Amino acid sequence: MTAEVRVVGRKRYLYIDARDWPTGASVADYPEAMFRVVAELMKQDADVVVVTDVYDHVYDEGATDVLREIAQAAKMLRSEGFWSFSVVEKIGKGCDRVLRNENVWVVRTSHDLWMSDPMKAYIEVLKKIREVREKKKAVPERLKECFERYEKVLLKMKTIMDATKVIAKTREYMLQMKELPTGRGIYRTLLPVQIKPAFLGSGIITGLAEELELVDSYTLEGGVEVLIYQDPSSVEMLYYLQAPEFTLPPDHYFVLEKAKELVAKYTPASSLLTSRSFARKQFEEMYRSTVVDVARRFKVSLSGEEVELISSILARYTVGYGILELFFLDRKITDIYLDAPLGTKPIYIVHSQYGQCRTNIVYSEEEARNFISKLRSMSGRPFDEAHPVLDYDLPDLHVRVAVIGPPLSPDGIAFAFRLLQPTPWTLPQFISVRMLNPLAAGFLSFLVDSQATMLISGSRGAGKTSLMTSLILEIPQNQRILVQEDTLEIPVEEMRKVGFHIQRLKTRSPIGGGSAGELPPEDALRTALRLGDSAIVIGEVRSREALVLYEAMRVGAAGNVVMGTIHGDSAYSVWDRVVNDLGVPTTSFKATDIVVVNAPIRFAGSLKRHRRTVSITEVLKHWKSDPYEEGGFLDLMLYSADADELQLMEDNVRNSELLAKISRLRGIGYEEIWKEIRARADEKEMVVRLADEFNVPELMEARYYVPVHNRFLLLKERYLEEFGEVDYGKLLKELEDWTKETIVRGILAGKGKE
Numbered sequence: 155m156t157a158e159v160r161v162v163g164r165k166r167y168l169y170i171d172a173r174d175w176p177t178g179a180s181v182a183d184y185p186e187a188m189f190r191v192v193a194e195l196m197k198q199d200a201d202v203v204v205v206t207d208v209y210d211h212v213y214d215e216g217a218t219d220v221l222r223e224i225a226q227a228a229k230m231l232r233s234e235g236f237w238s239f240s241v242v243e244k245i246g247k248g249c250d251r252v253l254r255n256e257n258v259w260v261v262r263t264s265h266d267l268w269m270s271d272p273m274k275a276y277i278e279v280l281k282k283i284r285e286v287r288e289k290k291k292a293v294p295e296r297l298k299e300c301f302e303r304y305e306k307v308l309l310k311m312k313t314i315m316d317a318t319k320v321i322a323k324t325r326e327y328m329l330q331m332k333e334l335p336t337g338r339g340i341y342r343t344l345l346p347v348q349i350k351p352a353f354l355g356s357g358i359i360t361g362l363a364e365e366l367e368l369v370d371s372y373t374l375e376g377g378v379e380v381l382i383y384q385d386p387s388s389v390e391m392l393y394y395l396q397a398p399e400f401t402l403p404p405d406h407y408f409v410l411e412k413a414k415e416l417v418a419k420y421t422p423a424s425s426l427l428t429s430r431s432f433a434r435k436q437f438e439e440m441y442r443s444t445v446v447d448v449a450r451r452f453k454v455s456l457s458g459e460e461v462e463l464i465s466s467i468l469a470r471y472t473v474g475y476g477i478l479e480l481f482f483l484d485r486k487i488t489d490i491y492l493d494a495p496l497g498t499k500p501i502y503i504v505h506s507q508y509g510q511c512r513t514n515i516v517y518s519e520e521e522a523r524n525f526i527s528k529l530r531s532m533s534g535r536p537f538d539e540a541h542p543v544l545d546y547d548l549p550d551l552h553v554r555v556a557v558i559g560p561p562l563s564p565d566g567i568a569f570a571f572r573l574l575q576p577t578p579w580t581l582p583q584f585i586s587v588r589m590l591n592p593l594a595a596g597f598l599s600f601l602v603d604s605q606a607t608m609l610i611s612g613s614r615g616a617g618k619t620s621l622m623t624s625l626i627l628e629i630p631q632n633q634r635i636l637v638q639e640d641t642l643e644i645p646v647e648e649m650r651k652v653g654f655h656i657q658r659l660k661t662r663s664p665i666g667g668g669s670a671g672e673l674p675p676e677d678a679l680r681t682a683l684r685l686g687d688s689a690i691v692i693g694e695v696r697s698r699e700a701l702v703l704y705e706a707m708r709v710g711a712a713g714n715v716v717m718g719t720i721h722g723d724s725a726y727s728v729w730d731r732v733v734n735d736l737g738v739p740t741t742s743f744k745a746t747d748i749v750v751v752n753a754p755i756r757f758a759g760s761l762k763r764h765r766r767t768v769s770i771t772e773v774l775k776h777w778k779s780d781p782y783e784e785g786g787f788l789d790l791m792l793y794s795a796d797a798d799e800l801q802l803m804e805d806n807v808r809n810s811e812l813l814a815k816i817s818r819l820r821g822i823g824y825e826e827i828w829k830e831i832r833a834r835a836d837e838k839e840m841v842v843r844l845a846d847e848f849n850v851p852e853l854m855e856a857r858y859y860v861p862v863h864n865r866f867l868l869l870k871e872r873y874l875e876e877f878g879e880v881d882y883g884k885l886l887k888e889l890e891d892w893t894k895e896t897i898v899r900g901i902l903a904g905k906g907k908e
């Protein structure tokens with residue numbers, strides 16, 4: 155038997171290999187297993203015991219404490235030496251004859267029996283004491299002393315045993331129920347165990363403290379349950395994933411493990427198929443028959459559902475992404491962080507409702523290595539000491555992963571996953587979560603339609619890409635759109651489905667190398683500009699494409715709308731980044747019309763962060779070198795924390811050069827402009843209101859909102875043609891009726907059929 159102590163953090167883990175034990179590894183179930191574990195604990199001390207066969211049996215600190223006490227008592231019982239032959243002989247003349255067999259009994263009870271079934275050993279001792287007292291009365295005077303001495307030995311044994319938790323519990327039971335339950339069931343309650351397949355690697359963190367308060371729970375696709383707890387002693391919430399692989403009964407694990415050994419032979423090590431692909435389904439199919447075979451061979455009876463479950467777990471851990479796949483199912487998660495060193499800390503996630511949460515899952519280094527090798531073969535990119543960064547989009551899953559390794563991350567490999575929204579955000583949706591108010595939405599919509607050049611900025615995860623996506627939806631559909639990205643985040647597919655003409659360009663990532671054939675972003679952009687008149691959307695402006703872009707904008711070659719996201723927390727820091735980091739000449743920056751800034755706002759007294767658009771700023775054109783010092787920024791809307799919304803800076807707006815220019819180009823007056831902005835605001839507000847009124851949140855999704863907005867533009871055209879001007883009051887009334895009659899009714903009818 156091999157056993158070793160490994161220190162992880164401050165804890166000593168005693169790993170005991172139980173693969174060649176004749177019995178199972180469960181200490182509660184098998185006397186032999188308990189004996190072996192206690193014997194090991196007599197040799198080396200530990201805080202946590204892990205017994206491993208096909209699965210790991212993890213005895214947390216509480217359970218290990220119970221076992222340690224048994225081991226300590228066993229040592230004391232031995233050192234007392236009162237079972238040795240000589241002791242019995244020394245007790246007194248003639249005692250050896252009456253007590254001879256007792257010697258064997260004492261040895262067995264205080265050693266073998268105590269270490270494998272302490273409760274039974276204790277009961278035996280109690281019985282023996284009673285028996286000895288009876289006998290003492292019955293024997294002739296000269297032998298009384300023998301039994302008296304023996305009784306003392308037994309009482310000593312009892313004292314040692316009494317001091318342990320396991321016996322304290324036994325006494326409690328005896329008092330309560332007058333007799334002990336038969337079998338070893340009682341040990342299960344004393345020695346709670348976490349069982350997980352050894353191959354899974356990812357461990358569960360056990361021991362949910364009782365004071366945790368359940369704040370939310372929901373079920374993911376496939377029936378996996380998620381529980382969100384508030385821990386009063388911590389600022390983070392706990393995200394508890396009830397993964398089925400951690401709660402299978404042991405014999406099902408056994409089948410899982412055996413089946414895995416078999417399928418490993420015919421599953422190529424590098425294959426990785428997403429949870430949705432056709433091939434993945436085929437693998438699951440194939441695994442099902444293996445699972446059935448294994449179960450039959452080992453006489454484990456499984457229902458059809460159980461076979462299905464085991465096969466899907468098997469597929470997840472062979473050709474899938476393991477435990478991470480379950481996290482990927484939860485689209486309320488926006489980010490997943492696996493920090494180095496792996497295996498010591500739980501996985502962290504960012505939840506769209508609850509912010510950063512600790513999870514109950516630990517990702518092991520071994521699992522990480524597997525994942526990396528799969529990533530390498532899928533992406534065709536290197537990942538080693540010379541290339542310590544790998545950026546990649548996991549196919550079909552709408553997940554972007556960034557991996558860093560040594561020497562950049564000296565503590566080992568670390569991962570960050572971003573779960574992308576498969577459908578684009580819309581302005582009504584942003585209004586409904588208070589990211590911005592209807593007026594700001596109407597304003598931005600108007601600016602997009604007026605072909606303004608916009609940079610959307612903010613800190614990491616502030617909602618830049620999401621806001622830009624919602625603004626793309628405001629581009630009239632008769633325009634062609636070029637979307638250039640290094641990681642594919644913008645849900646182009648969904649946008650095409652609702653009628654947009656989008657040409658997508660994927661460029662080489664400036665970090666983490668790139669696969670052959672991918673153009674660097676500046677070359678791609680030059681090509682894009684030659685593809686003709688289109689709106690240009692740059693996923694993230696972060697390297698030399700900025701030069702090309704600004705040059706094109708300066709000479710008017712960039713065509714219509716130009717939009718991009720960029721890191722920065724104010725208009726000034728965006729200018730600083732563009733000019734000082736990316737090397738664009740400062741006067742070229744004037745080609746930017748508008749800088750929108752998003753930020754996570756933390757309200758007083760709350761730990762939750764809310765994303766908000768905090769400013770819409772115009773870049774004026776009169777300054778020469780530093781727009782901040784020379785008054786080159788004009789805030790058109792600014793966030794007010796008191797009101798928790800963006801407020802129009804009326805005086806500034808009157809000085810807007812951009813609005814003046816639009817007014818000139820379109821031949822419409824200032825009044826008209828504001829009528830249109832307000833109408834666009836009302837349009838979006840109407841969608842939010844109807845969604846609420848008819849309980850159809852879908853109405854705010856792109857697939858329903860875009861037709862409404864198209865209708866808005868159509869009606870506007872029609873009014874202009876017929877009357878030379880637009881009566882927005884009438885238009886909106888007409889639009890609302892139409893929306894209710896066709897779209898809302900359609901959604902409700904669709905629901906009725908379900």
Ligand SMILES: Nc1ncnc2c1ncn2[C@@H]1O[C@H](COP(=O)(O)OP(=O)(O)OP(=O)(O)O)[C@@H](O)[C@H]1O
Pocket residue numbers: 487488506573574575584587589612613614615616617618619620621719765766
């Ligand atoms: N107002 C909002 N309310 C709730 N969730 C939001 C909001 N805006 C964006 N999100 C979500 O937050 C996550 C991050 O958003 P997004 O990718 O747009 O941020 P980003 O600023 O572009 O991040 P990065 O700096 O990584 O480029 C996404 O999952 C998105 O769906």
Ligand SMILES: [Mg+2]
Pocket residue numbers: 618619620694719
């Ligand atoms: Mg982004």
